[in-house]
Amino acid sequence: MSEEKENIQFQLTEELVEQVEQLIEVQNDKELHKLLDEFHYADVAEILDELNLEEAIYVIKLLDSETTSDILMEMDEDNREKVLKNLSAKEIAEEIEELDTDDAADIISELSEERQLAVIAHIEDEEHKAEITELLAYDEDTAGGLMAKELVKVYETWTVAGCLRRIRGQAKEVTRVHSIYVVDKKEKLIGRLSLKDLIVAKSEQKIADIYITSVDSVNVNDDAEDVAKVMLKYDLEAIPVVDDNQKLLGRITIDDIVDVMKEEAEKDYQLAAGITSGVEADDSIWELTKARLPWLLIGMFGGLGAASIINGFSDAMVKFPVLLIFIPLIQATAGNVGVQSSAIVVQGLANGTISGKILSRLLKEFLLGLVNGLAIAAIVLVISHFAFHTTYYESLTICVALITVIIMAALIGTFIPIFLDKRGIDAAVATGPFITTSNDVFGIFIYFLIAKLILGF
Amino acid sequence: MSEEKENIQFQLTEELVEQVEQLIEVQNDKELHKLLDEFHYADVAEILDELNLEEAIYVIKLLDSETTSDILMEMDEDNREKVLKNLSAKEIAEEIEELDTDDAADIISELSEERQLAVIAHIEDEEHKAEITELLAYDEDTAGGLMAKELVKVYETWTVAGCLRRIRGQAKEVTRVHSIYVVDKKEKLIGRLSLKDLIVAKSEQKIADIYITSVDSVNVNDDAEDVAKVMLKYDLEAIPVVDDNQKLLGRITIDDIVDVMKEEAEKDYQLAAGITSGVEADDSIWELTKARLPWLLIGMFGGLGAASIINGFSDAMVKFPVLLIFIPLIQATAGNVGVQSSAIVVQGLANGTISGKILSRLLKEFLLGLVNGLAIAAIVLVISHFAFHTTYYESLTICVALITVIIMAALIGTFIPIFLDKRGIDAAVATGPFITTSNDVFGIFIYFLIAKLILGF
Numbered sequence: 003m004s005e006e007k008e009n010i011q012f013q014l015t016e017e018l019v020e021q022v023e024q025l026i027e028v029q030n031d032k033e034l035h036k037l038l039d040e041f042h043y044a045d046v047a048e049i050l051d052e053l054n055l056e057e058a059i060y061v062i063k064l065l066d067s068e069t070t071s072d073i074l075m076e077m078d079e080d081n082r083e084k085v086l087k088n089l090s091a092k093e094i095a096e097e098i099e100e101l102d103t104d105d106a107a108d109i110i111s112e113l114s115e116e117r118q119l120a121v122i123a124h125i126e127d128e129e130h131k132a133e134i135t136e137l138l139a140y141d142e143d144t145a146g147g148l149m150a151k152e153l154v155k156v157y158e159t160w161t162v163a164g165c166l167r168r169i170r171g172q173a174k175e176v177t178r179v180h181s182i183y184v185v186d187k188k189e190k191l192i193g194r195l196s197l198k199d200l201i202v203a204k205s206e207q208k209i210a211d212i213y214i215t216s217v218d219s220v221n222v223n224d225d226a227e228d229v230a231k232v233m234l235k236y237d238l239e240a241i242p243v244v245d246d247n248q249k250l251l252g253r254i255t256i257d258d259i260v261d262v263m264k265e266e267a268e269k270d271y272q273l274a275a276g277i278t279s280g281v282e283a284d285d286s287i288w289e290l291t292k293a294r295l296p297w298l299l300i301g302m303f304g305g306l307g308a309a310s311i312i313n314g315f316s317d318a319m320v321k322f323p324v325l326l327i328f329i330p331l332i333q334a335t336a337g338n339v340g341v342q343s344s345a346i347v348v349q350g351l352a353n354g355t356i357s358g359k360i361l362s363r364l365l366k367e368f369l370l371g372l373v374n375g376l377a378i379a380a381i382v383l384v385i386s387h388f389a390f391h392t393t394y395y396e397s398l399t400i401c402v403a404l405i406t407v408i409i410m411a412a413l414i415g416t417f418i419p420i421f422l423d424k425r426g427i428d429a430a431v432a433t434g435p436f437i438t439t440s441n442d443v444f445g446i447f448i449y450f451l452i453a454k455l456i457l458g459f
Numbered sequence: 460m461s462e463e464k465e466n467i468q469f470q471l472t473e474e475l476v477e478q479v480e481q482l483i484e485v486q487n488d489k490e491l492h493k494l495l496d497e498f499h500y501a502d503v504a505e506i507l508d509e510l511n512l513e514e515a516i517y518v519i520k521l522l523d524s525e526t527t528s529d530i531l532m533e534m535d536e537d538n539r540e541k542v543l544k545n546l547s548a549k550e551i552a553e554e555i556e557e558l559d560t561d562d563a564a565d566i567i568s569e570l571s572e573e574r575q576l577a578v579i580a581h582i583e584d585e586e587h588k589a590e591i592t593e594l595l596a597y598d599e600d601t602a603g604g605l606m607a608k609e610l611v612k613v614y615e616t617w618t619v620a621g622c623l624r625r626i627r628g629q630a631k632e633v634t635r636v637h638s639i640y641v642v643d644k645k646e647k648l649i650g651r652l653s654l655k656d657l658i659v660a661k662s663e664q665k666i667a668d669i670y671i672t673s674v675d676s677v678n679v680n681d682d683a684e685d686v687a688k689v690m691l692k693y694d695l696e697a698i699p700v701v702d703d704n705q706k707l708l709g710r711i712t713i714d715d716i717v718d719v720m721k722e723e724a725e726k727d728y729q730l731a732a733g734i735t736s737g738v739e740a741d742d743s744i745w746e747l748t749k750a751r752l753p754w755l756l757i758g759m760f761g762g763l764g765a766a767s768i769i770n771g772f773s774d775a776m777v778k779f780p781v782l783l784i785f786i787p788l789i790q791a792t793a794g795n796v797g798v799q800s801s802a803i804v805v806q807g808l809a810n811g812t813i814s815g816k817i818l819s820r821l822l823k824e825f826l827l828g829l830v831n832g833l834a835i836a837a838i839v840l841v842i843s844h845f846a847f848h849t850t851y852y853e854s855l856t857i858c859v860a861l862i863t864v865i866i867m868a869a870l871i872g873t874f875i876p877i878f879l880d881k882r883g884i885d886a887a888v889a890t891g892p893f894i895t896t897s898n899d900v901f902g903i904f905i906y907f908l909i910a911k912l913i914l915g916f
Binding site for chain 2: 042044078166169170197198201202234235236237239256257260263264267268270271272274275276277281282283284287290291294295297298299301302304305306308309310312313316319323326327328329330331332333334335337338339341342344345346347349350353354355356363366369370373374377378381382385389390408433434435438439442443446
């Protein structure tokens, strides 16, 4: 039996892609079917992402809509958009019929408004149509935008046996039964049950006697990120969504939350690296420029600002030219310290490990900056003296400036994210180039100011 | 009924913490019980994280081990460690008895080796003890380190009715039944079933007739990150873990994977910000210095390297002093571009959206650098001329240098992570200060080299 062992790690090889391309070219549908049917839909999506548009459409039209709907969901968003543009409203509607309401609504919302109406008009299942239309009305960053209408719901008045009988019907529509939600006559959510509880219970018992009254829920208008936080904190695999009257509207499952988390983490990472909006390595040069140039321009203006500061201290340049060669050191250190401090604060804010105590945080960063500053200044003192033959006062200037700049950068890097967070602005924008640039300019200014004080030019 | 609506968003207020502290001080156990019993264990853990050690221990000893075991799991790791140091081996064993095997093993592994043995010796449930001991043997970054022994397992020879009967027994131990795993006589994993399938099936059917033969599994020695990738890609909420002979050993659930993902994202974010090892805002100054100083030292040596380069071009400083005021601009731009490029590549590698085509990626970055470089150079050209009165050749030097530096920084930022990845090194280390520093030094060198070529000093 051991040769049956499945290799879970699907490897997307160039040979495989070429094989698929060749089968498409000779239109060997039978072999193509046989080959692709072996793979999980997520793997087929990976293959399609490597094909050109005509080839991808060929495969989508070849396979059954039951499979292709899942494949489309897993494909790269840009590629899916192109494929959908080449399918008729009726063809898209056939894919939609196979999807859960949340995925269906996600796909439809990617279409133009005109096509949305055309596709919805072609959906034959009236209930599915009504549910998708309802979901389309919610903002995508809210609980309503994440939830699916598929869920298993029982009334408190049912018996366990009756319940199991009816669940058999409802459960067929639901891919995974996480929880069974208990509602009263008015469809208000009043509790929950697990399939396990139902199986363990006696068949003549009433649901009202066995259900668990404590049930977490989120409001349909809650922010998607808040829903994610709640589900992660309480280790929930699904959470019911209710309206203001506690009426059960849908449920959100952990896989949707994992996607929210991933997007959040990627967005924060990109912001820290000075890239706006969710770009990917495969996006066009134009898209990438739009995401990258704005931050480079901020850095450029910072650089020009630093240029005017140095220009303003032109006396120093003439009298103490050796000071100029340490500009990169001052600037790099200010930037690095600022990024470190801000990253720790941004992460602490996201985790909730930083509570309001801004003063104690600043004090801690001050001490930390002092320790790091003294260590670095000591090394620089030795090296600048021996390698660059700085005088006593020049060395003193460089070291005092380094320590001051490190402390200031740590304080700025700590203060700005906390300040933004308190103002309700996403603190993650305050890392990366933003902090680097402001610290660059500020650091150079402090450097020359200290030079003026110590050397007196 | 609407006043029953639960407020899912627990708010940790200073008043609440003070209230708990006061109740502890006057030893009002009854009120304390009443107050804390209202909250979810994850919320109580948040409260305990705010108390001092004696207070936290007081609460842990007051509440039942059924609750406190969950509270301990949710507490901050450092705080938990301190609390555990103050509990006897017997007390810890009582907490352990209440936990699932994976959580139990995680907690025990945080203890010293000597205490581990003492705690294990105090576990009364022999099966639980054996399972925990087995789990402790696996590396924490492998599937074995993530899995729990709790799962629902049926033999292919059983009938549906017999199965449901026996599952009632097994399921009581398992918090959530995701999948029922089907094994043959030799305990080899041969398929799966959902509770739903079992409920929908007729009671006299054999498991062998209804089970699903396609079942994903991971090997007990697989890397935790690979397990996470597989589960996310295939949208799995649980995955069985097998040994080399396909024998069923345990299962991993999505909540453990979410933790792996979160840790990964935080680690990458910290690496990009120049912080080694998983520190938190609340760690000691010594811990934070250990995590931050190494990268600052790298930046320092880069800065000193830049100083020698400028020193080496001292002729230029005398003849064309205006060039020096643009050093911060060149340096900041080189650093920013490098971080952007490397961040996109690191993310692409993590997502699998970057395949092997290193040459086409470099070409794309070259074009992107050219576009961004031309845009920035055009603005700098105008500003340097009017604001800093640069001569024609000086302006030309600055602009050519900017374009070259941007292109080089983009290429270096792209090449280094891909190169490291191909060598099997985590590409995430190559972002942040590492890229910034190398680009700083390189950028300044290119700047002066181009100045020498154009201005000929």
